[in-house]
Amino acid sequence: MSLNEIYASKVVSAKEAADKIKSGDRIVLGHAVGEPAAVIEEMIRNKEKYSNVEIVHMVAMGRAEYAKTGMEKHFRHNSIFVGGSTRDAVASGRGDFTPCFFSEVPKLFKKSLPVDVALIQVTPPDEHGYCSFGVSNDYTKPAAEHAKLVIAEVNDQMPRTMGDSFIHISDIDYIVESSHPIIELKPPVIGEVEKAIGENCASLIEDGATLQLGIGAIPDAVLLFLKDKKDLGIHSEMISDGVVELVESGVITNRKKSIHNGKIIVTFLMGTKKLYDFVNNNPMVEMYPVNYVNDPTVIMKNYKMISINSCVQVDLMGQVCSESVGLKQISGVGGQVDFVRGANMCKDGVSIMAMPSTSGKGKISKIVPILDEGATVTTSRNDVDYVVTEYGVAQLKGRTLRQRARALIEIAHPNFKEELIKEYEKRFCHRF
Ligand code: COA
DSSP, X not given: OOHHHHHHHHBOOXXXXXXXXXXXXXXXXXXXXXXXXHHHHHHHHTGGXXXXXXXXXXXXXXOOGGGSTTOTTTEEEEESSOOTTTHHHHHTTSEEEOOOOGGGHHHHHHXXXXXXXEEEEEOOOOTTSEEEOTTBOTTHHHHHHHOSEEEEXXXXXXXXXXXXXXXXXXXXXXXXXXXXXXXXXXXXXXXXHHHHHHHHHHTTOOTTOEEEEOSSHHHHHHHHTTTTOOSBEEEEEEEOHHHHHHHHTTSBOOTTOSSSTTOEEEEEEOSOHHHHHHHTTOTTEEEOOHHHHTOHHHHTTSTTEEEEXXXXXXXXXXXXXXXXXXXXXXXXXXXXXXXXXXXXXXXXOEEEEEOOSEETTTTEESEESSOOTTOOOOBOXXXXXXXXXXXXXXXXXXXXXXXHHHHHHHTSOHHHHHHHHHHHHHHHTSOO
C-alpha cells in the first residue's frame, strides 16, 4: 500500500474513534495544549457507554469535562499535575493524584501505569508519512510508543516541530481529521512585584547562560530584564511567547550552548499563536521527550545552566513546598526538581526559586517558620540554592540552618519580619 492508502485506511470519525475505547481502559491524553479535543468531546457526549475509564493527564488546558461532577461513574481522572480545571476533582475525591517527577512519567507508562489507549494530537503527515507531535512531545510521544492502541487527531493547524518529534502513520491505529486552532495561553499580567523579582533573578544570569523558565508571570518578568544580555540559550521543559521576543531581538542565540549548540531545546509549548507560528517548521527549536529534556544528567551538561521555578511556601530551613496548600494539592512537582538538580549538578549552574514574598493579597507570608500541616516538601533543603523575592536574593547552599533562616528573613515581607524574627530567636536561642 502507498502512504496515502495507509493513511486513508485509518481515517475514522470522532465517534468511531471513541467507540474503540472500552470501559475499564486506561487512557493517556495528549498533554497541555496538545489535548485532542474532538475524540474527548465525543466520549463526553456518549458518557453512558463508559464505566471506570481512567483518564491520565497532566496539565489539563482544555475543559476537562471528564473531571466534572456527575462524570465519576464513567471516568476517573488520574492527575499527574493538578491545575485550575482539575483541582476540585482531586480535592473532592472524584479524581486521584499520582506524584511523579516529570522526567519519570514516561517510565510510569512502561511499568506501573500501562497504557491501553493513547489519545494524541499531531500534524498531518509529511511526504514520508511522519506526523509531528507539535506542541506536546513530553510524555505524549512515550505514551503513544507504549500504548496498545493509538488514536491520533490529525489537526492541520498544529505547528510542525522538529527534533525527535515524529510518529509514523504506520504506528497510528486510527486517525480523526480535524482543523481547529491550538489552545492559547494568554500572556500573564506582570505587576510591580513580579518586575522586582524578575530584576533580582536577572542579576544572577550571566551572558551566555542557558535558561530553564517555568510558566507564569515570574518567568515572563525575568525575560523583561534580559534585554541587555548576550548569547543566552534555552534548555527548558516549556517555553512561552516571551522567548520569541528575545530570539527576535538577538538576545537568545544559543551560540554558547555546550550541547545542542544553536538550538532551543524544549519538551512542550504553551503560548499564543505567535509562539506556535514561531516554532512551525523552525529548525532552531527542537522538541524531545521529557525523559531526555528533563533528565538532570542531560541538563547538567549545558553551559551555565540556570533554572527558575516558583513555589507556594519556603520554611526557615529552606524546605520548599511548590504543589500544595497544606493538604490540598494545587499543582505538582512538574519539572521543578529535575531542573533544580540538573542546574545544581552543572559546573557554574544556578538554581533559583523565585516567588512573591506574600500571597492572599499580602495577608499570608510565603516565608514561614514551619510549612503548613500536610504541605508537600517538593524541593528539599538539600537541593535548594537561591531563593528570590521582590525584596532580594537569599543564597542557601553551604549555609547553616541559622544562616539560612537569617537570609530568608532578610527577603521576607516587612509586615512579617517581626514574627519570623521571634521564631528565629526561639528556635536558635540566639538574638537575630
Ligand atoms: N499560602 C496559601 N495559598 C497560597 C500560597 C500560600 N503560601 N501561595 C500560593 N497560594 C495559592 C494562591 O492564592 C493561588 O490560589 P488561587 O488559585 O485560589 O488564587 C494558588 O495558590 C496558586 O498561586 P499563584 O501564586 O497564583 O500561582 P502561580 O501561577 O505563580 O504558580 C506554583 C505557583 C507554585 C503553583 C507553580 O509555580 C507550580 O506549580 N510550581 C511547581 C511546578 C514547577 O515548578 N514546574 C516547573 C516549571 S513548568
